[in-house]
Amino acid sequence: MGVKIVETSLRDGHQSLFATRMNTEEVLSALPELDKAGFHALEIWGGATFDSCLRFLNEDPWERLRKAKKICKHTKLQMLFRGQNILGYRHYADDVVDKFVEKSLKNGIDIIRVFDALNDIRNLERAVKATKKYGGECQIALSYTTSPIHTVSYYVELAKEVEKLGADSLCIKDMAGVLLPDTAYELVSELKKAVKLPIELHSHCTGGLMEMTYLKAIEAGVDIIDTALSPLASGTSQPCTEAFNFALKGTKYDPKLNVEMLNAAAKKMQVVRQKYIANGLLNPKVLGFNPNILIYQVPGGMLSNLINQLKQQGQEDKLEEVLKEVPKVRKDLGYPPLVTPLSQMVGTQAVMNVITGERYKMVPKEINDYLHGKYGKAPGEVNAEVRKKIIGDDKVITYRPADDLKPEFKDLKKKYKKIAKTEEDVLSLALFPEVAMKFFEQRKADKKPTKIKVKA
Numbered sequence: 001m002g003v004k005i006v007e008t009s010l011r012d013g014h015q016s017l018f019a020t021r022m023n024t025e026e027v028l029s030a031l032p033e034l035d036k037a038g039f040h041a042l043e044i045w046g047g048a049t050f051d052s053c054l055r056f057l058n059e060d061p062w063e064r065l066r067k068a069k070k071i072c073k074h075t076k077l078q079m080l081f082r083g084q085n086i087l088g089y090r091h092y093a094d095d096v097v098d099k100f101v102e103k104s105l106k107n108g109i110d111i112i113r114v115f116d117a118l119n120d121i122r123n124l125e126r127a128v129k130a131t132k133k134y135g136g137e138c139q140i141a142l143s144y145t146t147s148p149i150h151t152v153s154y155y156v157e158l159a160k161e162v163e164k165l166g167a168d169s170l171c172i173k174d175m176a177g178v179l180l181p182d183t184a185y186e187l188v189s190e191l192k193k194a195v196k197l198p199i200e201l202h203s204h205c206t207g208g209l210m211e212m213t214y215l216k217a218i219e220a221g222v223d224i225i226d227t228a229l230s231p232l233a234s235g236t237s238q239p240c241t242e243a244f245n246f247a248l249k250g251t252k253y254d255p256k257l258n259v260e261m262l263n264a265a266a267k268k269m270q271v272v273r274q275k276y277i278a279n280g281l282l283n284p285k286v287l288g289f290n291p292n293i294l295i296y297q298v299p300g301g302m303l304s305n306l307i308n309q310l311k312q313q314g315q316e317d318k319l320e321e322v323l324k325e326v327p328k329v330r331k332d333l334g335y336p337p338l339v340t341p342l343s344q345m346v347g348t349q350a351v352m353n354v355i356t357g358e359r360y361k362m363v364p365k366e367i368n369d370y371l372h373g374k375y376g377k378a379p380g381e382v383n384a385e386v387r388k389k390i391i392g393d394d395k396v397i398t399y400r401p402a403d404d405l406k407p408e409f410k411d412l413k414k415k416y417k418k419i420a421k422t423e424e425d426v427l428s429l430a431l432f433p434e435v436a437m438k439f440f441e442q443r444k445a446d447k448k449p450t451k452i453k454v455k456a
């Protein structure tokens with residue numbers, strides 16, 4: 001059997017290239033062809049797509065999902081789910097996780113890819129259980145990073161736990177694009193020996209490595225790869241779908257995608273790409289390569305955030321210093337992988353350390369919570385001196401952070417009963433309280449009959 005392909009342009013593609021601004025009409029435009037192209041799944045939903053619908057596009061993300069499901073009769077729809085954070089930025093109680101999973105599956109999602117920034121298995125448990133309970137397919141993604149802790153054997157041990165947890169498949173999620181070709185070969189080979197689960201690879205072209213890394217992973221037996229259609233591929237996005245379809249043609253890895261359908265879908269996405277280049281949202285800068293990420297191990301999105309933060313402070317000349325500070329902060333915190341929300345947290349701390357001229361003189365609340373154990377277990381040892389300086393002798397929790405949270409869905413329902421029409425609405429409000437509220441207030445205002453002045 002050939003390698004399977006998950007097409008990412010409708011989620012990660014536009015998230016990586018132009019801040020997730022593709023609207024529902026554009027997403028739906030290529031779906032009839034993508035549905036018939038022979039993909040394993042289409043990635044279509046995630047935290048940023050959900051947020052962006054409400055915040056920038058004045059669209060209901062649930063509506064997008066339902067419309068997509070109506071079109072897709074042959075291919076599964078996939079979403080990205082941030083463990084106990086769901087799609088938001090705090091830990092939610094278990095009953096909200098359950099409800100969100102239930103509704104996602106009901107509205108059209110087939111595969112839920114769950115990950116936790118710290119790879120703390122306890123933060124994944126509930127989402128996995130809920131996905132299985134409501135009949136969905138559950139994939140667990142391991143956040144890939146490099147550090148003295150994050151060795152091949154670390155990931156192999158983690159994979160064994162993931163298998164025990166009941167996941168249907170496993171993904172290596174290399175958000176920064178730092179997985180080297182030979183490491184990929186070794187990692188996939190060892191994972192294939194250790195677990196029976198299908199293995200998927202997800203990465204980004206940012207550093208210029210990914211076609212090489214993907215090919216080595218394929219030779220090592222990876223089952224599924226994530227790629228994006230040519231108009232939304234490369235740069236900070238995924239490798240190109242059509243290119244892999246050609247590269248593997250006639251080999252035992254042949255994905256056997258329908259070239260005609262791919263071309264037709266790409267033509268439509270080309271129109272979308274041109275629009276976002278013309279309106280400036282797609283900055284040609286992100287289409288090139290940035291090998292520096294391999295030195296700093298910083299994801300592309302984080303790098304542009306750091307530049308923005310420094311710009312706001314009028315301290316752009318400090319970038320080099322901040323980039324050198326990032327690995328030090330990461331080490332102090334026990335080497336968290338730099339993925340949402342840890343990438344933002346570590347980045348902000350590094351900026352503060354440099355700008356104030358004293359390390360940990362200023363500390364964001366999130367870092368404080370992290371040191372209290374509220375995000376879960378740090379992968380490695382936290383620097384005791386740094387911890388003491390920031391949280392003193394405070395107790396550090398060692399249990400699953402969500403165990404502190406009482407069921408909250410009933411209360412949320414009550415809280416939003418005036419504005420929410422459905423449980424889906426309640427979930428939107430629970431995840432993004434301010435933006436969703438604005439969206440629903442707008443919806444209410446729009447529904448009121450327009451007064452038409454009639455000339456007498």
Ligand code: CO
Nearest residue numbers: 012175202203
């Ligand atoms: Co990605």
